[in-house]
Amino acid sequence: MSEELRTVWWEPGAVCLIDQRRLPHAQETVRCSELAAVAWAINAMVVRGAPAIGCTAAYGMALAAELSAAGTPDELLAELEQAKATLDAQRPTAVNLAWATGRVLTQARVAAAHGVAAIRAAVLTEAHAILAEDLAMCHAIGEHGAALIPPRGHVLTHCNAGGLATAGYGTALAPIRTAFTRGRAVHVFVDETRPFLQGARLTAWELQQAGIPLTLITDNMAGYMMRRGAIDCVIVGADRIVANGDTANKIGTYSLAVLARAHGLPFYVAAPSSTIDLQLAHGDQIPIEERSAAEVTHLGGQLIAPAGVHAAHPAFDVTPNELITAIITERGVIYPPFSEGLRAAVGERR
Amino acid sequence: MSEELRTVWWEPGAVCLIDQRRLPHAQETVRCSELAAVAWAINAMVVRGAPAIGCTAAYGMALAAELSAAGTPDELLAELEQAKATLDAQRPTAVNLAWATGRVLTQARVAAAHGVAAIRAAVLTEAHAILAEDLAMCHAIGEHGAALIPPRGHVLTHCNAGGLATAGYGTALAPIRTAFTRGRAVHVFVDETRPFLQGARLTAWELQQAGIPLTLITDNMAGYMMRRGAIDCVIVGADRIVANGDTANKIGTYSLAVLARAHGLPFYVAAPSSTIDLQLAHGDQIPIEERSAAEVTHLGGQLIAPAGVHAAHPAFDVTPNELITAIITERGVIYPPFSEGLRAAVGERR
Numbered sequence: 152m153s154e155e156l157r158t159v160w161w162e163p164g165a166v167c168l169i170d171q172r173r174l175p176h177a178q179e180t181v182r183c184s185e186l187a188a189v190a191w192a193i194n195a196m197v198v199r200g201a202p203a204i205g206c207t208a209a210y211g212m213a214l215a216a217e218l219s220a221a222g223t224p225d226e227l228l229a230e231l232e233q234a235k236a237t238l239d240a241q242r243p244t245a246v247n248l249a250w251a252t253g254r255v256l257t258q259a260r261v262a263a264a265h266g267v268a269a270i271r272a273a274v275l276t277e278a279h280a281i282l283a284e285d286l287a288m289c290h291a292i293g294e295h296g297a298a299l300i301p302p303r304g305h306v307l308t309h310c311n312a313g314g315l316a317t318a319g320y321g322t323a324l325a326p327i328r329t330a331f332t333r334g335r336a337v338h339v340f341v342d343e344t345r346p347f348l349q350g351a352r353l354t355a356w357e358l359q360q361a362g363i364p365l366t367l368i369t370d371n372m373a374g375y376m377m378r379r380g381a382i383d384c385v386i387v388g389a390d391r392i393v394a395n396g397d398t399a400n401k402i403g404t405y406s407l408a409v410l411a412r413a414h415g416l417p418f419y420v421a422a423p424s425s426t427i428d429l430q431l432a433h434g435d436q437i438p439i440e441e442r443s444a445a446e447v448t449h450l451g452g453q454l455i456a457p458a459g460v461h462a463a464h465p466a467f468d469v470t471p472n473e474l475i476t477a478i479i480t481e482r483g484v485i486y487p488p489f490s491e492g493l494r495a496a497v498g499e500r501r
Numbered sequence: 502m503s504e505e506l507r508t509v510w511w512e513p514g515a516v517c518l519i520d521q522r523r524l525p526h527a528q529e530t531v532r533c534s535e536l537a538a539v540a541w542a543i544n545a546m547v548v549r550g551a552p553a554i555g556c557t558a559a560y561g562m563a564l565a566a567e568l569s570a571a572g573t574p575d576e577l578l579a580e581l582e583q584a585k586a587t588l589d590a591q592r593p594t595a596v597n598l599a600w601a602t603g604r605v606l607t608q609a610r611v612a613a614a615h616g617v618a619a620i621r622a623a624v625l626t627e628a629h630a631i632l633a634e635d636l637a638m639c640h641a642i643g644e645h646g647a648a649l650i651p652p653r654g655h656v657l658t659h660c661n662a663g664g665l666a667t668a669g670y671g672t673a674l675a676p677i678r679t680a681f682t683r684g685r686a687v688h689v690f691v692d693e694t695r696p697f698l699q700g701a702r703l704t705a706w707e708l709q710q711a712g713i714p715l716t717l718i719t720d721n722m723a724g725y726m727m728r729r730g731a732i733d734c735v736i737v738g739a740d741r742i743v744a745n746g747d748t749a750n751k752i753g754t755y756s757l758a759v760l761a762r763a764h765g766l767p768f769y770v771a772a773p774s775s776t777i778d779l780q781l782a783h784g785d786q787i788p789i790e791e792r793s794a795a796e797v798t799h800l801g802g803q804l805i806a807p808a809g810v811h812a813a814h815p816a817f818d819v820t821p822n823e824l825i826t827a828i829i830t831e832r833g834v835i836y837p838p839f840s841e842g843l844r845a846a847v848g849e850r851r
Binding site: 175176309342343344345346348351352355356359364365366367368369370371372373374375376378402403405406409410412413444447448450451453454455456457458459460461462463465468 | 525526659692693694695696698701702705706709714715716717718719720721722723724725726728752753755756759760762763794797798800801803804805806807808809810811812813815818
């Protein structure tokens with residue numbers, strides 16, 4: 152992916168998204184010109200990846216402000232509170248969502264003394280800032296993380312924590328991109344990541360666009376590749392990191408962490424500090440989104456199992472801190488025990 | 502699956518197979534009336550599962566004998582040796598294939614003194630015997646294995662080691678079927694088993710037909726389910742078990758064994774003694790079939806990854822003996838260290 156390709160962007164009166172459900176076969180834009188469309192796009196995974204969801208929701212707040220007919224600051228603030236509740240409810244696991252809408256709402260309140268127009272301006276400015284910061288954070292993660300990839304390193308990743316999961320450049324893919332840009336040999340093993348195939352569809356496409364060598368594998372091949380010595384380390388993204396370092400990420404991440412430990416391989420989580428949620432003490436408290444079983448029994452609209460079969464679809468799992476070698480943030484690399492480093496990273500963020 | 506449903510059967514002049522590529526959406530028969538068609542059906546996975554492949558190959562030998570224009574026993578034996586080589590080459594990992602064709606060839610040689618017609622009769626009789634024995638072995642595995650499933654047990658299985666992988670009744674599914682038939686509550690978690698989806702298509706269908714409760718999951722959910730305490734034990738089939746107990750089975754099996762160990766869960770391999778290969782001392786010697794990458798990048802003929810992406814497709818992996826709790830055979834349950842028990846099981850078989 153060229154860095155110019157945008158995942159989410161603002162046009163007057165619309166939140167624009169690249170339709171990630173259609174990649175890699177087609178590059179299409181979804182233009183959301185009302186709040187309900189933004190909420191749908193987040194829920195239906197037109198956009199996915201915790202940081203990208205945060206940017207989208209921030210612009211969703213800006214859209215709500217722009218479309219509002221509110222005559223007073225209080226009315227507009229009430230509408231924005233309602234918009235935040237609507238957006239936050241779409242994906243319960245990603246903490247960046249509520250974090251981004253919260254940041255926007257805070258700026259709206261600060262601007263309220265100056266009237267409705269000031270609120271609208273402040274909200275859009277904050278959404279732009281969240282996007283710009285996200286991009287900067289991704290590059291900083293790339294800097295800190297590249298040093299952890301061994302020479303001629305073979306890196307396994309899961310799902311898509313790439314440019315498409317952020318405003319651009321990515322989180323888990325950032326260290327890989329940075330290492331590659333510096334001329335270092337790197338090879339990526341890409342878990343296809345059932346049921347939604349974010350690895351096969353998005354990560355493979357991003358890496359291919361960037362010219363970074365990759366091998367696509369089914370999720371169940373990871374252990375085999377590790378045992379063969381084909382993998383040097385694992386880098387994944389995160390949807391939520393809680394106070395003790397326990398990390399929620401795409402379903403299958405926990406299995407990879409167990410496998411990495413069994414093979415003596417480093418297991419890294421790469422995420423911006425906005426992913427850290429100090430409100431929760433440990434991972435058991437993270438709500439795990441249960442998505443439709445139809446996403447397991449169907450693929451590309453095609454039924455791949457007997458009709459009427461019962462299927463489960465937890466969209467995320469939690470990797471306990473003891474299986475995580477280090478957490479790579481824009482502030483630097485945090486090693487166990489994680490609590491202090493995570494608190495410090497949050498303390499420094501806006 | 503009703504027990505009457507056959508995976509492979511003989512009709513005069515043809516080896517008949519249920520087309521497992523079309524299940525669960527359609528029940529169609531593939532009728533192979535020449536040796537090349539049988540070889541193709543094995544290679545293309547019209548039939549799959551080590552015991553079912555063995556039965557198919559045995560009937561393939563019978564077909565070769567029936568179609569032969571050989572005028573002398575020596576000519577016919579030479580043709581059967583050639584047929585065996587052709588069939589054995591189709592799937593390098595499953596040892597039952599060469600075992601079954603070897604049994605048939607041995608009987609052909611025994612009958613050779615009595616002429617060409619005697620060879621033909623002996624070959625078909627032996628193929629029928631292999632099928633009948635397979636069914637009996639599966640029921641015996643069910644008897645021995647059912648005792649290992651805890652009350653109200655939740656069993657995880659991978660791929661299809663069911664009736665469709667055998668002449669009927671199954672290997673890994675046999676203990677589950679037997680427990681269920683006796684009125685015991687049992688629930689099966691079915692790994693979908695990418696890339697070929699044998700779990701989603703075949704195991705889910707078989708269990709559904711039998712009325713056995715199941716939950717279909719993607720392969721990467723197994724660790725999550727184990728950590729939640731949703732799984733009591735794992736039972737898988739085998740494509741080859743070598744002298745020290747190392748076991749080749751469908752890709753992903755090894756990862757499950759690592760996960761089971763990490764969660765303190767029993768990990769059982771269920772297989773007829775024909776799967777045991779004492780010629781190999783340890784699992785590193787087992788040839789691992791590398792299948793087409795197109796099976797990873799496509800699903801149901803549909804491209805699910807960017808065009809031109811590099812993908813790997815090892816079809817099997819090897820689970821080292823130290824991760825296996827016990828091996829369930831038709832002769833009984835073999836516990837570690839496995840060498841002696843495996844030798845005894847082979848010694849007792851035909």
